[in-house]
Amino acid sequence: MQVKIHPSSLMGSIQAPPSKSCTQRACAAALISEGKTIVENIGNSNDEMAAVDIIRRLGAEVTVKGNRLAVVSGSNIFKCGNPNESRIVDPGESGLSMRMFAPIAALFNFDITFTGKGSLVQRPMDFLNTYLPKLGVTVFSNNGKLPITIRGPLKPQEITVAGGLSSQFLTGMLFAYARAVTSPIILRVDNLMSKPYIDLTLDVLRKFGFRVTHQDYKRFELLPYKPVAGSVIKYKVEGDWSNAAFLLVAGAIAGPVAVRGMEMDSVQGDREVMNALYQCGAEVKIGRGGIIVNPGELKAFEFDATHCPDLFPPLVALASYCKGRTIIRGVTRLLHKESNRALALREEFRKMNVNIILDGDIMKVDGADQVMGARVSSHNDHRMAMACAVAALKAKGITQIAGAEAVDKSYPEFFEDMMKLKMQVSKI
DSSP states (O other), X not given: OEEXXXXXOOOEEEEOOBOHHHHHHHXXXXXXSSEEEEEESOOOOHHHXXXXXXXXXXXXXXXXXTTEEEEEEOGGGGOOSOXXXXXXXXXXXXXXXXXXXXXXXXXXXXXXXEOOOGGGGGSOOHHHHHHGGGGTOEEEEETTEEEEEEEOOOXXXXXXXXXXXXXXXXXXXXXXXXXXOSSOEEXXXXXXXXXXXXXXXXXXXHHTTOOEEEETTTEEEEOOOOOOTTOEEEEEOOBOHHHHHHHHHHHHHHOOEEEXXXXXXXXXXXXXXXHXXXXXXXXXXXXXXXXXXXXXXOBOOEEEOTTOGXXXXXXXXXXXXXXXXXXEEOGGGGTTSSSOHHHHHHHHHXXXXXXXXXXXXXXXXXXXXXXXXXXXXXXXXHHHHHHHHHHGGGOBSOEEXXXXXXXXXXXXXXXXXXXXXXXXXXXX
16 A cells, blocks of 8 residues: 655644553463453554464454453463364564564463564574573474474573563563463573563563562562462553654644553653653643644754664654754664664655664764655555654655555554544555
């Protein structure tokens, strides 16, 4: 699908979409819990539906009605009478579902094969080959890539794992250990990146009754799981700061825009977009109507996105309208996303008359004298599609985005919501 974005002035209020990171983690927690779980306010993005489908295929009873998910699971799902049984699960293009559910799949005593689509089949999964065999798990992969077959059961041991490539692997290990340990155990981690995502993982685990603590993100202690018989776990998904960031930046460029449904005390790392908005001079107010953002005298800012790399695309769109040179750190975290986002951002924003310089771990974005409308590509990356759309709001001329359907991965209603805010969008 291609869309055309016409220069637009925005005005209005919009409800933020549910957090897909929370929904996916809630699915995993429901799978490894005993009894019934009710999850309210789930979204319908491809990534969220992939997580729902995975727990169904792994044996949980799953019912979805609107934005309400009901799950019934228990220890019986981890064993089967037929040692030759095998199951196939498809995480789609979701890196989190793949990396999180793979260690959880190691709790089962039969073969589980992960397939995948799009860029996910090229993303590295060497972590699984490196660490799961140390825990008694058999792993067969395509040279560290999909498809991957896993056979447990996992036997928790005190090991040290690397946290430098992706926190998503550690998230999966924490879920698996939280269910499997029968006595207190320590899981050690070196060089953890994206610490806020681990905060989110721990928050979900604790709300589901699992007991995990940590010391400086280097030493995680897990205690045996003790379910409460007959209890029903209830969890409500909060608003998604990763996607709300695009709406808030849109307000700074072409607002006013009010975004409702965000938790200001959320542990989601992408809440840090607020600091960038304050730094650059956008007019920000927080009240009962949500977070209201107006354009101001926008100026360049400095931001470290090492632990929140998903903010790079909206921050580049914001920096395009800021006077001076913006500095964003953490470029090395962009290499294994849906696209190589560092190169993709430089390539597409150059077409829009925005100069981006890559200097090791630093991205330098020069505010444009005039952002220009252009023909750009999403690179099949949901955040690239949204970044280009937001940057097009005050461009000179029309911007045409190829592959705009990529937004379905995380925010299927993005263009519809933007049209509610008066963005002029036409689909081709």
